Structures are given as structure tokens and as C-alpha cells.
Amino acid sequence: MTGQRGKREPKGFTDRELDIMSVLWREGSGTVTEVREALGEEVGYTTVLKMLQILEEKGAVGHEQEGRAYRYFPLVESVRAGGRALTRIVNKIFHGSAERLLATLVEDREFSAEEIERMRSILDRAERRGDEK
Amino acid sequence: MTGQRGKREPKGFTDRELDIMSVLWREGSGTVTEVREALGEEVGYTTVLKMLQILEEKGAVGHEQEGRAYRYFPLVESVRAGGRALTRIVNKIFHGSAERLLATLVEDREFSAEEIERMRSILDRAERRGDEK
DNA sequence: ACACCTGTACGAAGATTGTCGTTGACAATC
DNA sequence: GATTGTCAACGACAATCTTCGTACAGGTGT
Numbered sequence: 001m002t003g004q005r006g007k008r009e010p011k012g013f014t015d016r017e018l019d020i021m022s023v024l025w026r027e028g029s030g031t032v033t034e035v036r037e038a039l040g041e042e043v044g045y046t047t048v049l050k051m052l053q054i055l056e057e058k059g060a061v062g063h064e065q066e067g068r069a070y071r072y073f074p075l076v077e078s079v080r081a082g083g084r085a086l087t088r089i090v091n092k093i094f095h096g097s098a099e100r101l102l103a104t105l106v107e108d109r110e111f112s113a114e115e116i117e118r119m120r121s122i123l124d125r126a127e128r129r130g131d132e133k
Numbered sequence: 134m135t136g137q138r139g140k141r142e143p144k145g146f147t148d149r150e151l152d153i154m155s156v157l158w159r160e161g162s163g164t165v166t167e168v169r170e171a172l173g174e175e176v177g178y179t180t181v182l183k184m185l186q187i188l189e190e191k192g193a194v195g196h197e198q199e200g201r202a203y204r205y206f207p208l209v210e211s212v213r214a215g216g217r218a219l220t221r222i223v224n225k226i227f228h229g230s231a232e233r234l235l236a237t238l239v240e241d242r243e244f245s246a247e248e249i250e251r252m253r254s255i256l257d258r259a260e261r262r263g264d265e266k
Numbered sequence: 267a268c269a270c271c272t273g274t275a276c277g278a279a280g281a282t283t284g285t286c287g288t289t290g291a292c293a294a295t296c
Numbered sequence: 297g298a299t300t301g302t303c304a305a306c307g308a309c310a311a312t313c314t315t316c317g318t319a320c321a322g323g324t325g326t
Binding site for chain 1: 220240
């Protein structure tokens with residue numbers, strides 16, 4: 001009974017919710033039918049609708065009328081959601097070490113020289129940003 | 134009714150489960166009481182026990198008798214769990230771009246010059262690894 | 267008008283999570 | 297040998313998540 005129940009905290013998304021959000025982030029917006037199609041139609045229409053309604057209740061998406069249908073769009077930015085998810089992983093799994101997270105990230109993946117270069121630039125920027133302080 | 138539910142897939146951990154796993158990864162192992170203490174005793178003894186039993190049922194932890202108590206230890210490595218979690222995030226939130234994930238990761242954090250340097254080394258290693266192919 | 271589409275709303279059912287209370291086993295201590 | 301303390305097992309309960317079935321509403325075509 002710690003009472004941290006407040007619905008203010010965004011909290012993370014469950015698997016299915018994340019599937020839906022992923023589509024909306026990628027496409028920008030979508031009707032129930034569009035989202036369902038993007039998911040390969042593996043789930044029923046009403047299921048997708050229900051998920052969107054739950055997500056809306058949580059404040060993660062909004063909708064506007066479009067003809068007869070509703071068009072849903074994300075209200076939380078993917079970067080913010082990603083930041084929260086990463087923080088959680090860094091703290092709980094990598095014991096606060098972003099390095100270790102990075103090591104694991106690049107472990108199982110192949111990168112082109114260009115990608116590596118861009119990632120270096122990202123680190124350079126972070127370094128300069130630190131210096132200016 | 135897609136039926137791809139097979140309980141073979143490790144799936145992700147929920148918040149509370151991750152709290153518990155985090156302790157076991159950090160400490161190596163722990164009895165119910167130890168884990169509970171590590172969590173600041175904010176949850177009841179039986180709750181921690183139940184979580185450990187659920188985790189055991191899922192194959193994420195195991196236990197051995199130690200005197201009168203059980204000593205639980207992780208069966209899944211943190212790096213593997215982290216890898217799965219990262220894959221999920223990269224795919225669902227960053228649309229497959231590890232770069233963008235990295236950008237978000239370093240965005241809200243401050244790093245020492247040493248940390249940046251070590252992260253660069255990680256990228257160097259990944260690059261060399263790619264070359265050898 | 268009537269029968270269909272297309273779409274949303276409602277609500278229920280099953281699974282899982284997270285929280286415990288209670289019980290019972292076992293050993294140490296008085 | 298009765299009491300107390302430690303600890304696992306069982307089962308209950310509420311909250312969520314996920315999946316739909318069913319019902320209802322507004323157009324469309326004949």
C-alpha cells in the first residue's frame with residue numbers, strides 16, 4: 001500500500017499496447033482499420049478498438065472524427081516513451097551503466113561503417129555538451 | 134486465437150518482477166528475506182515469495198535449500214534479458230534504429246570523459262568485429 | 267423502405283500480476 | 297513439552313490486460 005497509484009505517471013506500455021503505439025508513431029496516425037491492417041490483421045477489429053480506447057483513457061493517444069470513423073494519433077512522443085523505457089532498463093538490468101547497455105546493444109547487431117560513424121558523432125555531441133557546462 | 138502463445142518464449146518482465154530480478158542479478162542470489170530487505174521492505178514477505186515462485190514457474194529463477202530457507206538465484210542472465218528488452222525497444226519505439234536509441238540514451242544523461250571514451254571503444258570494437266567478417 | 271456495410275460502444279470472460287492472510291512445518295529456547 | 301520465531305505453501309482478492317461477442321447508429325444501394 002505504498003500508494004504510488006496516481007495515474008499521473010505515464011508508466012510503461014504493455015506488449016500489445018506497444019504494438020499499437022508503434023504503428024501510430026510510425027504512421028503518424030491511423031483509424032482502427034488502418035492500425036489493424038498494419039498489425040497484419042492478427043487481432044480482431046474490436047480488440048484494436050478496445051486497446052485504442054484504453055490508450056486514450058490513459059492519455060497516450062487522442063482521436064478526431066474523420067468522416068464516419070475516428071482517426072487516432074499519439075499524444076506521447078516516442079522519444080519520451082523510449083527514454084523512460086531505457087531508464088528502466090539501465091537501472092534495473094544494467095545497474096545504471098549506460099556503457100554496458102551500449103555494449104549489449106551492439107553485441108548482437110551488425111552495423112555499417114556509416115552507422116558507426118554517426119554513433120560516434122552522437123557521443124562527440126554528448127561530450128561537447130558536457131564540456132560547455 | 135493466433136495461438137502463437139507458446140510459453141517457450143521468455144517474454145519480458147513486469148515491473149515488480151524486474152525489481153526482484155534486479156536484486157538477484159546484482160547480489161547473485163538471495164533468500165526471500167534478503168530480497169525483501171534489498172527492496173527496502175516496502176512489500177510483504179509473502180508477496181516477494183509469491184513473485185519468486187512465479188518467476189521460478191517461468192524458468193527465470195531457481196532455488197536450492199539453504200538451512201531452513203530457500204536461496205533463489207537467476208537462471209536467465211541479465212545481459213540476455215537486457216538484449217531482449219533492447220531489441221523490443223529498438224523495434225517498437227525507435228523503428229529499428231540503434232542510432233536513435235543511442236541518441237535518446239545520451240540525451241538526458243551526463244557522462245564523464247572516461248565514460249565517453251569507453252563507449253567509443255565499444256563502437257571501435259563493433260567496427261573491427263564487422264571488418265573481420 | 268429494407269437489407270447491408272462500416273464503425274463505435276458496452277460489457278464480459280479468461281489470464282496474469284501483485285498483494286496478502288492464514289496455516290503448518292520445523293527448530294531453538296525456556 | 298510449551299512457546300516463539302522463521303519460512304514455505306496455499307488460496308483469496310482486486311486490478312489489469314487482452315480478447316471478443318453483441319448491440320447500436322448512420323449511410324448506401326436497390
